[in-house]
Amino acid sequence: MLKWFSLVEVKELNSQIDNKIxxxxxxxxxxxxxxxxVSDFQLEGTIESREKQIQLGRHYSETLxxxxxxxxxxxxxxxxxxxxxKEKVALCTGIVAEQIYQLKGEDTVLVSLARAGTPVGALIKRYLKERxxxxxxxxxxxIIRDRGLDENAIRYIIEKHPNKNIQFIDGWTGKGAISIELTKACQAVYEKFGIRLDDTLxxxxxxxxxxxxxxxxxxFLIPSACLNSTVSGLVxxxxxxxxxxxQKDFHGAKFYRELAESDLSNEYLDAIxxxxxxxxVEAKQRAIQLxxxxxxxxxxxMQDVLRIKEEFQIETTHYIKPGVGETTRVLLRRVPWKILMKDIESPFVKHILMLAKERNVEIVHYPEMxxxxxxxxxxxxxxx
Incomplete structure (x- = not known):
């Protein structure tokens, strides 16, 4: 059975939401x-110092x-x-949105996984409104790898929208770590609260x-993967x-108000x-086909990842981030070693080549993936 919020807990969570107007x-x-x-807290460190802390065992979610x-x-x-x-992104958005509508109908709550999922969820919401x-x-x-979903947030949504279908949304997949984490988290919610959530991402x-x-x-290149907070609502x-x-808080995030002049978040949504x-028409047809x-x-x-792990003698798959989106993240906020590239002439890797050159990172031609x-x-x- 779901343990519903106490009056005090409801007030505390509503206060968190009201403060985020x-x-x-x-x-x-x-x-x-x-x-x-958590904008008032100092959580940032240099990329190098943070990487060292993570590799020494500190969880990545504790710092920024x-x-x-x-x-x-x-x-x-x-x-x-x-x-x-923009048209390709719009089409993929439409294909996903049409499937969600076919499968779950209008009694659906869209739940994006912050932060890469947020612009995608906003676009799906806009598509269903327009269509x-x-x-x-x-x-x-x-949602945090090895630590699961924010259960306070999920409980809040269930309380706010009883008997609605929850649809989880993200930007893209790499190795599938978040998909696996979501499945584990949905099972944990069922075991604790007796609520069965659909873990399809x-x-x-x-x-x-x-x-x-x-x-x-x-x-392919989803443009929102190219940037950090300035294409993700400054979050x-x-x-x-x-x-x-x-224990009664939602997970945290910072709002970078000082970057407002560089913000492209709404421009991105509007363009798509x-x-x-x-x-x-094409989106609906493709959705039905899928x-x-x-x-x-x-x-x-994952078979590619395991082969790369052996070939390059990498001790853990945590150091391997496949796909355009994940490779971009490595260059923006981790300490990159090498970039493997299937085709250096691909139009989807122009920004990666620019970032790799800026950070002096070796590009390795690796066609077999x-x-x-x-x-x-x-x-x-x-x-x-």
């Missing part, structure tokens, strides 16, 4: 963040990387990429074959640090949204 730069009709504002703000040339490349792929005139609630919650791109609900399995990665997050009318075929999630991308590229994290003790 101005949390993040998205419009409130696009998303509500179920996150505790310093937000990397790319130069003007990189921002220009982002804008060019957005213009080039079917259905205003689905959309929340952004935290909806994503725009599923190159790792980690889910059955996707827009494409092509490992940081999520934080779970017991020094500042209490403007493409929706052009793809309505649901008819219903290809299983076999995590085949299903991913477009793969980022390898440097072991801090490794000597070049």
């Amino acid at each position: 101005m949390f993040g730069s998205y419009k409130k009709e696009d998303v509500i963040f179920l996150l505790k504002d 990387p310093i937000e990397y703000q790319p130069p003007a040339s990189y921002i220009q490349l982002f804008r060019e990429t957005l213009m080039e792929y 079917y005139n259905k205003e689905l609630p959309h929340y952004s919650v935290s 909806a994503v725009l791109a599923d190159p790792g074959h980690c889910t059955t609900l996707y827009g494409t399995r092509e490992d 940081s990665r999520t934080v779970l640090n017991c020094d500042i997050i209490g 949204t403007n493409e929706f009318p052009h793809i309505f 649901q008819t075929r219903k290809e299983e999630a076999n995590f085949q991308g 299903s991913y477009t590229c793969c980022g390898l994290i440097k072991k801090v003790e490794r000597r070049q």
Whole structure:
């Protein structure tokens, strides 16, 4: 049985939400963040010092990387990429949204996994509004590898929207770690509260074959992967640090208000949204085809990862981040060792080549993999 919130707990959680009317730069009709504002806490460290702490055993969710703000040339490349792929992103959004609507209907709550899932969830919400005139609630919650879903946030959603279908959303898949984490977390919610949640993760791109609900399995560039908070509502990665997050709190995040002049979050959403009318018919047709075929999630991308692990003598798959989105993250906020690239001429890797050159990271031609590229994290003790 679900242990419902006490009156005190409800007031505490509502207070967290009320205090976030101005949390993040998205419009409130696009998303509500179920996150505790930890903007006043100093959690950042240099990329190198943070990497060393993580590799020595400190959990990555206890600290934050310093937000990397790319130069003007990189921002220009982002804008060019957005213009080039906005229709493709819109189509993949539509394909996913149509499947969600087919499977679960209008009694659905969209729950994005912060932060990469947040712009995708906002786009799916906008698509369903434009296509079917259905205003689905959309929340952004935290999930952390090895620590699970924010159960306070999930309990809040269940309390707020009883008998609704929850649909979890993320941006893309890599090795499938978050898909696996979500399955474990949904089982934990069932065991604790007697509520059965659907652990099927909806994503725009599923190159790792980690889910059955996707827009494409092509490992293409989703422009929102190119940047950090400035394309994610000025919100940081999520934080779970017991020094500042209490048992009755939501997981935390920072709101980088000082970066408002560099914010592209709403510009990104608007650019994709403007493409929706052009793809309505194709999106529905493709969604029906995918649901008819219903290809299983076999995590085949993990075979590439295991082979790379052996070939490059890497001690753990945690240091291997496959796919365009994950490779971008490695270059933006980890200490990269090498970048494996299937095709250096691919239009999806222009920003990766620029970042790798800036950080003096070796590019290795590696054609025998299903991913477009793969980022390898440097072991801090490794000597070049």
